[in-house]
Amino acid sequence: MAAGNSFDLVPRILPYLDRLLIFALLEHASEQKLYSEDVLLQAKFDLMKDTNMADYVTTLHKKISGSDAEVSEYVERREKVLEKLAAFEKESAELLQVLRNPDVVAALRPDRAQNIAYLKENHNISPDSIEVLYHYGQFQYNCGNYSEAADLLFHYRTLASDADLVMSATWGKLACEIMTLQWDNAAEELLKLREQIDAKTFSDPLVQLNHRAWLLHWALFFFFNADAGREKLTELFLTPAYINAIQTATPWILRYVTVAVLASRAARKTTGGASRAASYATYQKQIRELVRVIRQERYEYSDPVTEFVYALYVDFDFEEAQAKLSESADVVRSDLFLVASADVFLESARHLVSELYCQIHQRIDIKDLSARLNLSDEEGEKWIVNLIRDTRVDAKIDFSEGTVIMNHPPQSVYQQVIERTKGLSFRTSQVLAHMLTARNATAAVVGESEA
Amino acid sequence: MSRFFAGGSSDSDTSSSDEELYSDSEEERSEQEGSSENDSEDDSDMGSDDDDSSSEDDGPEGFLKPGAKAGASRFLRGEESDESDEDESKRIVKSAKDKRLEEIDTIIRTIENAKKINDWVLISNEFDKLNKIVSKGGQQSETPRMYIKAIADLEDFMGETIKTEKESKKKMNATNGRALNSIKQRIRKNNRTYEDQIAKYRADPEAFEKEPEATPEPVAAPKRKSAAVEAAAAANAAIAAGDAVDEGEFSTIGRGGRTVAITPESIFKQLRAILEARGKKNTDRAEQIRSMDKMLGVAATVYQRIRVLLVLISTRFDLTTASASYMPIAQWKAAQEEISKLLETLEANPQYAVTEDAEEIDDEESEAEPVPKDGEPVKIFGSIASLIERLDDEFTRSLQNIDPHTPEYIDRLKEEAPLYATAVRAQLYFERLSHASSISRVLMRRLEMLYYKPEQLIKFIEQTTWTEALPSGLESKITPYNGKEQPSELMHSICTVLYKQDNRLYRTRAMLCEVYHHALHNRYFHARDLLLMSHLQATIHTADISTQILYNRTLVQVGLCAFREGMISEAQQALQEISGTGRVKELLAQGVQMQRYGAPASPEQERIERQRQIPFHQHINLELLECVYLTASMLLEIPFMAQCGSAPDAKKRVISKPFRRMLDYHERQVFTGPPENTRDHIMQASKALASGDWARAKELIRAIKIWELMPETEQIKDMLSEKIQEEGLRTYLFTYAPFYETLAISQLAGMFDVSERKATALVSKMISSNEVAAALDQKTNAIVFTAGVEYSRLQNLALALSDKAVQLLDSYKYR
Incomplete structure (x- = not known):
């Protein structure tokens, strides 16, 4: 675990996350038992001190100090929060009432100006009261009532006209969806944010870059959800604008890009038939892109995961790649985001190694290959058989000599x-x-x- | 001294009207002016210079030489340049002068007549004519006395006329009145120029007219003699006045032997006179400088000091004539010291500020000097940033013109430290005033003095500047100095300020300087990223030429950096653009390229080009550059050529044209001797590499002497050896693959002296990228070449055709 810790990216990632997202990360960390419980508790406490979740903070405080005494500060805070909550509720009650009316919902159009005019005319709602929704939503979020916050922000977005606030409302909604683990909704929000960031003309390119960096980091939460999000994630990561953002601002994301790309192979395997050749081609393309970026950024960022790709695709040094792969197994297992994907990643990486190995070699010793893949002889044989079947490599096993013979038919000119x-x-x-x-x-x- | 008389009395010297000789003597003169501070030594020098001509006529010289020499020389030096200017004109327009005087005479007579009938229209016309003639001649010689007399009289007459006009109710006719009014203005304006002479004339008209003048005697020689007499007299007067000088009351000898006393009260008047004379052709600047030097000693208040310094410095810069190639070094030093002095004064007296936005002072109205009001500093018009820029420009110009292989150049180079210190000091001054645009101007200069220097040098110059040149207690917010900070931090903090400027030029140049600095210190990735982020390559062709040169220099430096770091193809790519053109010298502004095509450049172009040259100490070694470029090209091109083999389009695919050309040339030679220069070494190494003889290639490349110029030579040589091994292996495989069925890895590794693991990796890479048709056999550890993949010519062509067809189709644009 020591090796894994030296490549721990959490300190680098934290500045790019929201307070509550960090909280989620910490929760996750305590589940994975990567850090000692005390440290995590203290961290959680420091984190939540300023939020509205007074109850939770009090419990945390009790846990840390070990005493049952109520701290007056938090009691006070709690009261204030409740007060404010009531105020917000009162303010927005009318508006929400209206909005929950199915007739009104039916009358709302995508055109915001028209919506506002409609509400004003029929229900006497001023644009100012719409603002309340935003603040209420933010407040709810800080209280930890994510689904309600999401609801409020959703309503706000359909009505509000201020572009900046809409953007931040979208951020808030994304956070809510992530916190409530609504991955489909979250993916939708992610897409919306991406559109907004790409479409908006920022006066300062740096701001845009920052937004992209945030988005990239927030997107990492999709790793919690093993399969569905990964493909979209890969796509997001490899879009030129985001590749650039990664290269200039946050090179450590490369590790996640690598894992996402390699792991997407496993997902592909399940899709069958005709689309398989096409998806294999895109996979190859993604790998190429990945290798290019890793090569370029090697001086800025490298860890066992990227080094593995580098050794394999740039140096063609299989032994080095093997060493790096076993190192990166530790790294991936100890990475908060990647734990779930670790096995998939390792599997795919092994695949990559053997595929490339087969491509280059004509005759392979099964024993040697098994050793390379960290498998026993028998497992290795099975593995190879599977490989031959899956990738439809033209190969045969010569049992008496214990070798695999690859047949690389030269592509005929006519064929070409x-x-x-x-x-x-x-x-x-x-x-x-x-x-x-x-x-x-x-x-x-x-x-x-x-x- | 002797030359002065020689030139005057003997017409044998007139050969100086010959262009070449003339310019010679001019240069000589500028030299003399430059060194006018230290006299006697110089004097004797001059004497020996002109020995032959002076021996021809010893009359006046003999007369003067014994006694008066030391004293007179001091005061006459200034005159000298003017007087000899006169020689020139007099010799050429000798008869023209007479004619001119006659003309003046007639005109004056006409004016007299017109006066009698009060015809102002005629007077006005004639007055214009008169002025034209006088000013035409006046540039070369003194104004004739009769002219002074005429204009003085005219002014008087005009005054009278106007007076009578007012008294008598009767109007004169309209045209006449208008003419009178207009001439009134012109006379006033015109006469101001000759104020003192007119005054003298008014005081004593008789004496004035009697005074000896050139007019009566049209022959040049006697005039000379009279001038000599005058000079001698002046010298005596000067000696007499010598004591007075010591007492602080300085008297200087004007053109006509007048004595001008300088007192604190008259400083502003003097300055005004100097300023008015500025830009006129026959003002004597050396004289002005000397008088201002004295003024500086006399100046009583801070305000006066600042004013005098400002004028003095700019006059020093004016001293450089267009024909002289650079500012005399002594003058430059003086200017540099005076700027420092000015800054020191301003530091000590924060209640005064020299700014560009101050109003132009008009002493004519108020002789009283402004007094600092509470809190508000007195603003004085002037631009210290421009002075610094000018100083730096002159420094560069002198370096451009001094032969870099002489000790003079090194001496001159040593003066960069004070210049740098002055720039830093100016920066501090502007920081105090928080004058953003000036800060950036000075910072730019500072940056350009630093960017090409290695870290140790930057450290050194910073240290001397802050500990020795600048008084302690000064601090900078932008570039704080504590003795520990890294040069690259300094560079970065300077650049950061410049990046924030609106002016694109500053941003571009700062960016390039920083990239250059990074590249120089082997931070290839930093340099590359910065260069790419700037997107300069897209817009650089629209920039001005000196920025383009800086861009080229930066690009080359980045290439060299990549090479040192062992990134051969990156190095080749970066250098390709510059070295591939064959106009390296021109692109880097390190010497004028021989014109190969068309007519040679016009002198005008040549002059401009010379001005752009980079001083020698900033040069990038061209031979090293070529060597790096060719070596990099070799390492890429040789395997590539082997790979293309007999492909039909092999000729068309070329990585480096110059390299190919040289290789062709080398191969055409019937007999090749042992390598002599760098190019020979590389060409022979290329041949050896192509035939698989990597050891010889390595030997040849390592034998190149110029690698010594790179830091850490051994490392670079080792890196190159390694690369040669790798590329040799690849080349071997490309070339000899068709002749093998199988080839053991161990054999190959032994052949190229690399580890088996590395050989395997190299081969794997080639197989994977489809460069060779082969596969590895793990059991026997050998490469198995696939037979029958060598395409026939027809097959190759068929493939090429299908490619072209697809390309053609792709190029169709749907509209």
Whole structure:
């Protein structure tokens, strides 16, 4: 675990997270038992001191100090919070009442200005009271009532016009969804935020970069949810704008990118048939992109996970890769975000190694390969058989010699030429059709003008 | 001294009208002016210089030499340049001068006549004509006395006319009146120029006219003689006045032997006179400087000191004529010291500030000096930032012109430290005033003095500046100094300020300087990232030329850095743009390239180009650059050539054109001797590498002497050896693969003296990227080459055709 700790990224990640998200992370950490309980408790306490969750803080305090005495400070705080809550409730009661009316919901349109006008006309709601929703939502969030906060912010977003506040409301909603583990909703919010960040023209590019960095970090929570989010995550990570953000601001995210990309292979395996070749191609492309970035950023950031990819794809040093892989197993297992994906990652990494190995070699000793993969002979044989079946490598096992013989048929020239020219005739006819329509169009225009 | 007389009395010297000789003597003169502070030694020097000509005529010289020499020389030096200017004109326009005088005479007579009939229109016309003639001649010689007399009389007459006009109710006719009004203005303005002469004339018209003048005798030689007499007299007067000087009351000898006393009261008047004379052709600047030096001693108040210093410094800069290549070093030093003095004065007296936004002072109205009011500093018009910039420019110009292989150059270079200190001091001054634009101007200069220096040098210059040159107690917010900080931190803090400026030029240059600094210290990734982030490569062609040069320098430095770090292909790419063009000298501004095509550059162009040159100490060694570029090209090109082999488009795919050209040339040679220069070494190494003889290639490359110029030579050589081994292995595989069925890894590793693991890795890489058609056999640990993958020519062409067809289709644009 010592090796894993030296590559611990939590201190680097924390500045990019919301207070309550950190809390979630700490909860997760205590589940994984990576840190000692006392340290975590203290951290939680420090974290929550200023939030509205007075009750929780009190319990925490009791736990830390070991005494049952109520601290007056927190009692006071609790009362204040309740007071404020009541005030908010009162203020927004009318508005919420209206909004919960199904007729009103039906009448609301995507056009915000129109919505506001509608509410004002029919229900006498001023734009100012809409602001209350936002603050109420924020307050609820700080109290830990995530689903209510999400609800409020959702309403706010449909009505509000202030772009900055809408943005921060979206951030808030994303946080709520993450906290309540609503991954589908969260993914939706993530997408919305991404659109907003990309579409908005920031006066200062640095602000945009910061937003992207936050988004990248928040997105890490999707790792908690093993499968569904990962593909989207990979896509997000490898979008040029975000790759740039990673390279300039937060190179340590590369570890997660690597894991996400490699692990997505496992997900692909389940999709069958026709799309498989296509998905394999995108997978190859992603790997290439990943290798490029890792290579470029190696001087800035490297850990066993990225070093593994580097050793494998840049140096083609299998022994080094092997060493790095076993190191990275520790790292991945001790990483808060990655624990869930650790096995998938290791499996995929092994696959990668053997695939590349097979590609390069003509005859492989099964014993040697098994050793390379940290497997026993028998397991190794099974593994190879599986590999041959899965990747449809042209290979056979020579049992008497204990070797696998790979057959790399040279691609014939005819095949290559056919491959390349396959689409030509179709595309040519497309071009022709396009040209004809274009000509007809101009001819029509000319005809009209003459007439 | 002797030269002065020689030039005057003998027309044998007139060969100086010859262009070349003329410019020679001019240079000589500027030298003399430069060293006018230390006299006697210089004097004798001059004497020996002109020995041959002076021996021809010893009359006047003999007359003067014995006694008066030391004293007179001191005062006459200044005159000298002017007088000899006169020689020039007089010799050429000797008869023209007479004609001119005659013309003046006629015009004056016409004016007299017109006066009688009160015809102001005529007077006005004639007055203009008169002025034109006088000013034409006046540039070369003194104003004729009769002109002074005429204009003085005219002014009087005008005054009278106006008076009578007012008294008598009767108006004169309209045109006449208008002419009178307009001439009134012009006469006033014109006469102000000749104020003192007019005054003298008014005081004693008789004596004034009697005074000896050039006019009566049209022949040059006698005039000279009279000038000599005058000079001698002046010298005597000066000696007499010598005591007075010591007492603080200084008298200087004006052109006509006048005595000008400088007192604190008259300082402003004097300054004004100097300022007015500025830019006129025959003002004697050396003379002005000397008088201002004295003023400085006399100046009673801080205000006066500042004012005098400002004028004095700018006059020093004016001293450099266009023909002189650079400012005389003594003058430069004096200017530098005076700027320091000025800054010191301003530091000591925070109630005064020299700023660019102050109002132009007009002493004419108020002779009284402004007194600092509470809290508000007195603003004085002036630009210290420009002075610093000018000082730096002159420094660079002198370095451009001094032969870099002489001790002079090194001496000159030593003066960078005081210059740097002055710049820092100015920066501190502006920081105190929080004058953002000036801070950035000075910082830019400071940065450009630092960026090309290695860290030790920066540390050193910073240390001397802060501990020796600057008085203690000064502190900077932008660039604090505590003796411990790293040079790169300093660079960064300077750059950070400049990045925030609105001016794009500052940002660009600061960025390039920082990149250069990083590259110089082997921080390749920092440098590269910064350079890429700046997106300069897209816009640099729109920048001004000196910035483009800086960009080129930076690019080259980044390339060299990559090379030192062992990133061969990065190095090659970075250097390609500069070294690949064959115009390296021009692009880096390190010497003028020979013109190969078309007509040679015009002198104008050549001059501009010379101005752009980078001083020698900042040069990037071109031979080293070429060596690095060619070596990098070799390491990439040789395996690549082997890989392409006999492919049909092998000729077209070229990584480095210059390298290919040289290689071709080398191969065409019938007999190749042992390598002599760097290029030979690399070419022979390339050949050896191509044939698989990596050991010889390594030997040849290691034998190149110029590697010594790189820090940590041995490391670089080792790095290169390693690269040669790798590339040699690859080349070998590319070249000889068709001849093998299998090849044991151990054999290969032994052949290239690398570990088996490394050999395997290299081979694996090649197989994986489809560079060779082969596979490894783990059991026997050998490479098995796949047979029959060598395509025939027809097959190759078919593949190429299919590629082209796809490309063609891709290039169709749907609209």
